[in-house]
Amino acid sequence: MEPIRILFKRLPHGADLPVPAYATEGAAGMDIVAAEDLTLSPGERAAVASGFAIAIPPGFEVQVRPRSGLALKHGITCLNTPGTIDSDYRGEVKVILANLGQEDFAVGRGERIAQLVPAAVQKAVIETVAELDATVRGAGGFGSTGR
Numbered sequence: 012m013e014p015i016r017i018l019f020k021r022l023p024h025g026a027d028l029p030v031p032a033y034a035t036e037g038a039a040g041m042d043i044v045a046a047e048d049l050t051l052s053p054g055e056r057a058a059v060a061s062g063f064a065i066a067i068p069p070g071f072e073v074q075v076r077p078r079s080g081l082a083l084k085h086g087i088t089c090l091n092t093p094g095t096i097d098s099d100y101r102g103e104v105k106v107i108l109a110n111l112g113q114e115d116f117a118v119g120r121g122e123r124i125a126q127l128v129p130a131a132v133q134k135a136v137i138e139t140v141a142e143l144d145a146t147v148r149g150a151g152g153f154g155s156t157g158r
């Protein structure tokens with residue numbers, strides 16, 4: 012599949028930071044770094060500045076996903092994962108980090124905190140009906156088929 016073109020604008024406080032980049036040739040996500048220093052206490056969350064804004068082509072979104080190493084070693088995740096960057100958003104990309112660990116976690120400016128994964132957006136139209144068709148599952152869910 013051809014790569015899509017994402018327009019990237021540095022913001023003044025991110026002027027010296029690296030452009031989002033794939034760490035390896037086969038990486039799915041482009042790593043992004045924090046544009047600020049901060050410390051998250053256990054249970055705390057914050058919208059962390061990235062220092063850039065982007066314009067995504069119509070028909071696509073960009074997902075903001077956690078890094079597994081931070082999650083496993085420190086309990087640091089993106090609270091809203093996968094975060095959604097809309098194609099019409101022109102503000103600063105922020106990473107909503109949460110500390111689910113048991114110790115303070117210091118984020119250093121320039122440290123990789125999340126990854127961006129572009130994805131195609133399937134639009135839908137809503138059609139209102141009086142009744143939905145019957146299925147074997149019916150209204151069963153939330154573990155109805157067993158553990």
Ligand SMILES: O=c1ccn([C@H]2C[C@H](O)[C@@H](COP(=O)(O)OP(=O)(O)OP(=O)(O)O)O2)c(=O)[nH]1
Nearest residue numbers: 075091094095096097098100103104105106107
């Ligand atoms: O992790 C994220 C999630 C969202 N956003 C920005 C880009 C996105 O286009 C916008 C809105 O996100 P979303 O639709 O998830 O939030 P909302 O609470 O529905 O806000 P809004 O009413 O602005 O749509 O916020 C980020 O920078 N980082």
Ligand SMILES: [Mg+2]
Nearest residue numbers: 095096097100
């Ligand atoms: Mg929204």
